[in-house]
Amino acid sequence: MKVAVIDPSCFSMPYDHCLCEGLVQQGCEVLFVGSPYLYTNWNHPVSYQRWDHFYRWTYWLYSGKLSGMFRKQVKGIEHIIDMERLVRRLQQWGPDVIHFQWLVLPLVDRWFLPPLRKQARLILTVHDSHPFHQTPSSVVQSWGFSAAVSSFDHLIVHTNFTREEVIKRIMLPEEQISVIPHGALDYYLKLGDGYAEDTTDHAVTKEQIILFFGVIKPYKGVDVLMRAFSQLPKALLEKSQLWIVGYLRMDIRPLQELAERLGIAGRIRWDLRFIPEEEVTMIFKKATVVVLPYREIDGSGALMTALPFGKPIIATKVGGFPEILKDGVHGYLVNPDDHFALAEALQRILSQPELAQRMGRAVRELAMGEFSWDTIAHKTVQLYQSL
Numbered sequence: 001m002k003v004a005v006i007d008p009s010c011f012s013m014p015y016d017h018c019l020c021e022g023l024v025q026q027g028c029e030v031l032f033v034g035s036p037y038l039y040t041n042w043n044h045p046v047s048y049q050r051w052d053h054f055y056r057w058t059y060w061l062y063s064g065k066l067s068g069m070f071r072k073q074v075k076g077i078e079h080i081i082d083m084e085r086l087v088r089r090l091q092q093w094g095p096d097v098i099h100f101q102w103l104v105l106p107l108v109d110r111w112f113l114p115p116l117r118k119q120a121r122l123i124l125t126v127h128d129s130h131p132f133h134q135t136p137s138s139v140v141q142s143w144g145f146s147a148a149v150s151s152f153d154h155l156i157v158h159t160n161f162t163r164e165e166v167i168k169r170i171m172l173p174e175e176q177i178s179v180i181p182h183g184a185l186d187y188y189l190k191l192g193d194g195y196a197e198d199t200t201d202h203a204v205t206k207e208q209i210i211l212f213f214g215v216i217k218p219y220k221g222v223d224v225l226m227r228a229f230s231q232l233p234k235a236l237l238e239k240s241q242l243w244i245v246g247y248l249r250m251d252i253r254p255l256q257e258l259a260e261r262l263g264i265a266g267r268i269r270w271d272l273r274f275i276p277e278e279e280v281t282m283i284f285k286k287a288t289v290v291v292l293p294y295r296e297i298d299g300s301g302a303l304m305t306a307l308p309f310g311k312p313i314i315a316t317k318v319g320g321f322p323e324i325l326k327d328g329v330h331g332y333l334v335n336p337d338d339h340f341a342l343a344e345a346l347q348r349i350l351s352q353p354e355l356a357q358r359m360g361r362a363v364r365e366l367a368m369g370e371f372s373w374d375t376i377a378h379k380t381v382q383l384y385q386s387l
Contacts, residue, residue, distance in 0.1 A: 001027070001028045001029070001096045001097065001381070001384060002028070002029045002030075002031070002093070002094060002095045002096050003023055003028045003030050003031070003095060003096065003097045003384065004030075004031045004032075004033060004090055004093065004095040004097070004098045004099065004120075005019060005020055005023075005030065005031070005033070005101065006034075006086075006098065006099065006100045006101060007032075007033075007034050007100075007101040007102055008034065008035060008054040008055070008079065008082070008104045009034075009035060009054070009055070009102065009104055010034045010035055010037050011101070012101055012102070012127060012301065013034070013037060014185050014188075014277075014305070015101070015127075015183070015185070015304075016034070016101060017044065017046070017187065018183055018185060018187055018373050019183070019373070019376070019377065019380070020032050020046070020048040021046070021047060021187075022183070022373035022374065022376060022377025022380075023048075023377050023381065024047045024048055025374065026377045026378060026380075026381045027381075029049075030047075030048035030049065031048065031049045031050070031051065031093060031095070032046075032048055032049070032050045032051070033050075033053050033054075033086065033090075034050070034051070034052060034053070035052055035054040035055040035056075035058075036052050036055070036056070044187070044191075044277075051089070053082060053086060053089070054078070054079070055075055055078055055079070055082065056078075057074060057078050058074055058075040058078055076105065076108075079104060079105055080108055083109065083112040084112065086112070087112055087115050087116060087119075090116065090119060090120075091119055094119075095120045096120055096384070097120055097123060097384045097387075098116050098117075098119065098120045098121070098122050098123070099123045099124075099125070100122070100123070100124045100125070100152075101124075101125050101127070102127070103145065103148055105144075106143060106144040106145040106147070106148035107143045107144035107148075108144075109144075109148050110144050110147050110148035110151060113148060113151035114151055117151055117152075117153070121153050121154075121384070121387045122151065122152045122153050123152060123153060123154050123155070123156060123383075123387070124149065124152045124154075124155050124156070125155075125156040125157070125158075126155055126156070126157050126162060126166055127158065127182075127298070127299070128162070128298045128299075129157075129162050129165035129166050129169060129298050130298075145170075146170045149170055149172070153387055154176055154177070154178065154383065154387055155172065155176060155177045156177075156178055156179075156180050156380070156383070157177060157178075157179055157180075158179070158180065158181055158182040158320060159179065159181070159298065159299055159319065159320030159323050159324075160179055160323060161298060161319050161323065162298045162299065162319075163177050163179055165298070178383055180376060180380055181370065181371055181376060182299050182301070182304050182376075183304065183371055183373045183375075183376040184307040184308050184366070184367035184371040184372065184373075185301070185304050185305045185308065186307075186308040186372070186373070188277070188280045188281050188284070188305060188308065188309075189281065189308050189309075191277060191278050191280070191281050207239050207241050208239060208241070208288040208289075209241050209243055209287045209288050209289075210229060210240060210241070210243065210287075210288065210289055210291055210350075211245065211283065211284070211286075211287035211290050211291065211311075212242070212243065212244045212245065212246070212290075212291055212292075212293070213243075213245050213246055213275075213283065213284070213290065213305065214246045214301070214302035215246050215247050215249055216244070216247065216248050216250060216272070217249045219295045219296050219297075220293070220294055220295075221294050221295050221316070221337070222244060222255055222293070223254075223255060223258055224293045224295075224336075224337055224338075224339050224342060225242070225291055225293045225339075225342065226242070226255065226258055226259060226262060226264065226268070227258075227262065227339035227343075228293075228339040228340075228342035228343040228346060229242045229262075229264055229267070229268075229343070229346070230262035230263065230264045231339065231340065231343035232343060232346060232347055232350070233347065236347060236350055236351060237264070237267065240288075241267055241268070241269055242264070242268045243268075243269045243271065243287070244268060244269070244270050244272075245269075245271040245275060245283060246271075246272070246275065247272070247274045247275075248273075252270075252272060280305065284305070284309040284311065287309070287311050288311070288312075288349070288350065288356065289311060289312050289313070289314060289331070289346065289350065290302075290303075290306040290311050290312070290313045290314070290331075291313075291314045291315075291342070291346070292313065292314070292316065292321070293314075293315075293316055293336070293342060294315070294316050294318055294319070294321075294336065295316070295318065295336045295337060296318050297318055297319040297320070298319045298320055299319065299320045300319075300321070303315065303321070303324065303325075304371070306363070307363055307364070307367035307371060308364065308367040309364075310360040310361060310363050310364030310367075311360050311363060312330070312331040312349050312355075312359035312360050312363065313325060313330055313331035313359075314331050314332050314334065314342065314345045314346065314349070315331065315332075315333055315334075316333065316335065316336040317333045317334065317335055317336070318336055321333065324366070324371075326362075329359065329362050330359055330362050330363045330366065331345075331359050331363070332345035332348070332349075
């Protein structure tokens with residue numbers, strides 16, 4: 001079976017890579033169609049074919065100092081040209097399945113999907129019931145989404161929560177949507193420990209690390225985590241650090257001012273950048289507990305990154321989290337915006353090493369079982385075949 005996986009902006013590149021590798025292991029011939037990866041050198045060995053088909057001009061503009069608005073305008077024009085080229089190139093390649101991960105401009109994409117559907121079965125993975133959640137361009141990128149979805153033979157979502165949201169939003173028949181979980185991003189375990197050696201007191205005192213990892217936006221609840229951290233008993237607080245690691249998509253000043261008011265500024269390590277692939281491994285290895293204090297979410301790439309490292313996880317009872325994590329087994333689930341409950345969960349894990357180890361083992365078992373890519377790819381191929 002020949003499968004073309006499409007993610008024009010490489011918006012979910014770690015997921016795309018793992019899916020493509022998993023499909024190859026299931027006996028598929030796989031082509032990944034994306035664009036030059038802006039954030040880091042994506043030089044992992046792959047067993048699938050790859051086209052950097054989209055946004056070659058825009059990629060060049062990003063390397064210069066031209067304004068963001070001008071780049072977006074160029075990218076929009078280039079997207080139309082590239083979608084037209086894609087129809088012709090895929091017709092020559094001859095796929096059995098064309099599997100989109102994201103629709104970058106649904107208002108435009110809807111005109112190119114019908115000719116693609118004539119070539120092969122057309123599938124869309126809806127990673128988020130509100131695509132491009134809280135990004136500046138999300139309003140424009142949502143225009144025409146419902147109409148574009150009607151061109152697909154089938155939709156894949158990662159959780160039952162997302163399935164219900166999509167059914168309500170788009171009014172699709174239930175049988176047109178399948179739930180196939182997001183796989184654990186275990187390929188990070190194979191990468192080098194590229195994180196710089198820690199020269200802080202942590203290296204000597206073996207302080208416990210509370211890790212928040214991922215794009216930093218208001219709905220992620222970093223402020224709630226900071227308030228919970230400040231509530232820890234003094235003896236425990238003095239032996240712990242809060243690491244806030246990820247690309248910044250909000251004004252950081254209110255959070256830093258909050259840290260000063262709470263008296264915890266000296267216990268926080270800020271690493272506000274896009275984290276290169278080779279550094280992710282050491283960050284998670286150093287963590288004692290991973291915290292996802294989100295106010296809302298469908299699913300989380302940060303969670304699936306954390307699973308293979310076998311660390312206890314504290315998350316909120318929102319979106320698909322309760323479908324993946326079991327309270328008291330893999331960590332703890334708390335209500336969103338409840339920093340007192342979050343502080344209590346942190347205290348339990350940080351003060352009981354044996355409990356933390358037991359929860360970590362349970363988390364690791366998730367990554368090796370139902371969220372392994374063998375399982376995910378097998379379910380995906382079964383869906384392809386059924387269509």
